[in-house]
Amino acid sequence: MKTDTSHDLFTRARDLMPGGVNSPVRAFRSVGGEPFFAQRAEGACLIDVDGNRYVDYVLSWGPMIAGHAHPAVLDAVARTMRDGLSFGVPNPLEVTMAETLRKLVPSMQMSRMVNSGTEATLSAIRLARGATGRSRIVKFEGCYHGHGDSFLVKAGSGALTFGLPNSPGVPKALADLTLTLPYNDFEAATKLFAEAGEDIAGVIVEPIVGNANCILPRDGYLQHLRELCTRYGALLIFDEVMTGFRVALGGAQARYGITPDLSTFGKIIGGGMPVGAYGGRADLMRQVAPDGPIYQAGTLSGNPVAMAAGLATLELIQAPGFHEALERRTHELCDGLEAAARDAGVPLTTNRSCAMFGLFFSEQQVETYAQAIACDTVAFNRFFHAMLRRGVYLAPSAFEAAFLSSAHGDAEIAHTLEAAREAFREVAAG
Numbered sequence: 061m062k063t064d065t066s067h068d069l070f071t072r073a074r075d076l077m078p079g080g081v082n083s084p085v086r087a088f089r090s091v092g093g094e095p096f097f098a099q100r101a102e103g104a105c106l107i108d109v110d111g112n113r114y115v116d117y118v119l120s121w122g123p124m125i126a127g128h129a130h131p132a133v134l135d136a137v138a139r140t141m142r143d144g145l146s147f148g149v150p151n152p153l154e155v156t157m158a159e160t161l162r163k164l165v166p167s168m169q170m171s172r173m174v175n176s177g178t179e180a181t182l183s184a185i186r187l188a189r190g191a192t193g194r195s196r197i198v199k200f201e202g203c204y205h206g207h208g209d210s211f212l213v214k215a216g217s218g219a220l221t222f223g224l225p226n227s228p229g230v231p232k233a234l235a236d237l238t239l240t241l242p243y244n245d246f247e248a249a250t251k252l253f254a255e256a257g258e259d260i261a262g263v264i265v266e267p268i269v270g271n272a273n274c275i276l277p278r279d280g281y282l283q284h285l286r287e288l289c290t291r292y293g294a295l296l297i298f299d300e301v302m303t304g305f306r307v308a309l310g311g312a313q314a315r316y317g318i319t320p321d322l323s324t325f326g327k328i329i330g331g332g333m334p335v336g337a338y339g340g341r342a343d344l345m346r347q348v349a350p351d352g353p354i355y356q357a358g359t360l361s362g363n364p365v366a367m368a369a370g371l372a373t374l375e376l377i378q379a380p381g382f383h384e385a386l387e388r389r390t391h392e393l394c395d396g397l398e399a400a401a402r403d404a405g406v407p408l409t410t411n412r413s414c415a416m417f418g419l420f421f422s423e424q425q426v427e428t429y430a431q432a433i434a435c436d437t438v439a440f441n442r443f444f445h446a447m448l449r450r451g452v453y454l455a456p457s458a459f460e461a462a463f464l465s466s467a468h469g470d471a472e473i474a475h476t477l478e479a480a481r482e483a484f485r486e487v488a489a490g
């Protein structure tokens with residue numbers, strides 16, 4: 061496999077950017093080796109600067125649920141772009157976006173567009189603190205909510221991959237206001253609320269954890285959090301940056317039938333452009349400036365080109381049967397991967413939720429963060445490289461969920477399973 065062009069670029073980049081990248085996990089530190097540089101992408105595939113083609117299960121970390129470079133999305137962007145890139149006054153697409161959001165996710169009575177998932181979550185907790193007059197927030201070990209100071213406490217994703225769960229630069233006084241809980245532990249949540257419930261502004265949770273691999277909520281767990289928040293007057297915030305529009309058209313809140321007070325979105329909502337959103341109960345959102353005193357703003361928020369890409373993507377995923385087809389594909393793929401691992405004698409279990417899944421090099425079905433981090437990362441890293449050499453790109457860390465798009469067809473799944481049969485044999489050989 062020729063990789064000279066990527067190697068040359070990475071050599072230049074390392075001198076110019078921390079780790080040679082603009083977001084840490086892209087540097088491949090956890091799996092070792094060097095990243096490839098993308099030249100272009102189409103459908104389910106990434107094509108690198110050396111001409112190698114990869115079936116992509118990262119999908120720009122989630123946004124490309126309709127496949128890369130979907131013609132309908134590109135056309136919407138091109139059409140919108142010709143009228144200007146940014147106006148700094150309201151544009152009609154923002155209204156359509158807020159209406160679409162409310163239609164697909166009814167708890168989003170009112171919303172505010174921002175430019176990333178990070179901005180969405182930090183705006184949501186400011187609102188929770190402002191609206192309740194309380195300072196403490198609760199998050200879960202291994203959940204990642206972007207790189208806002210309050211969230212870099214026992215965080216997942218890159219912060220977990222690099223073993224930096226508590227980042228230098230986050231003032232202790234602020235970090236002390238973030239309480240952490242083990243996800244899926246009913247009793248720990250009950251106990252924390254009994255001790256500190258009156259001080260808690262809000263609980264922020266990835267309803268399905270996607271930043272410590274992929275962990276599903278135990279039966280009744282999200283309902284338990286809902287009840288605790290209601291009882292103690294704390295706000296329940298679902299961070300659906302990853303799960304939104306992916307695990308169901310209405311997100312995890314539709315899948316589990318829970319109504320959060322506030323929600324955050326990103327990724328799919330921008331169709332590949334930099335977009336995030338937060339929103340929820342109208343009485344809370346009316347406390348945001350200029351209706352209310354809680355300040356939050358953005359020069360490029362609601363950008364027309366970004367709205368066009370997001371709206372075109374949201375249009376595509378409303379096609380009848382879209383998520384059902386994705387869910388069938390995920391089962392087909394995960395069943396095939398489990399069978400291939402079994403044949404090679406490699407312990408592997410999977411967790412799945414529609415177009416999102418996780419591979420665990422473990423004998424156990426994983427339900428907790430502690431189980432997720434106990435998996436065999438050496439085996440994962442070997443598997444990752446064995447798959448990459450065969451043209452299949454998985455997230456370059458054992459602690460990330462994998463994604464499927466509607467462009468992953470029979471050929472891509474067959475290619476992936478063929479590669480996996482060989483890759484598991486390599487893992488078994490050690």
Ligand code: PMP
Binds near residue numbers: 178181206271336
């Ligand atoms: N919340 C969740 C659940 C995420 O997965 C991410 C990013 N992967 C974020 C927030 C932060 O989003 P962004 O990287 O767009 O700032």
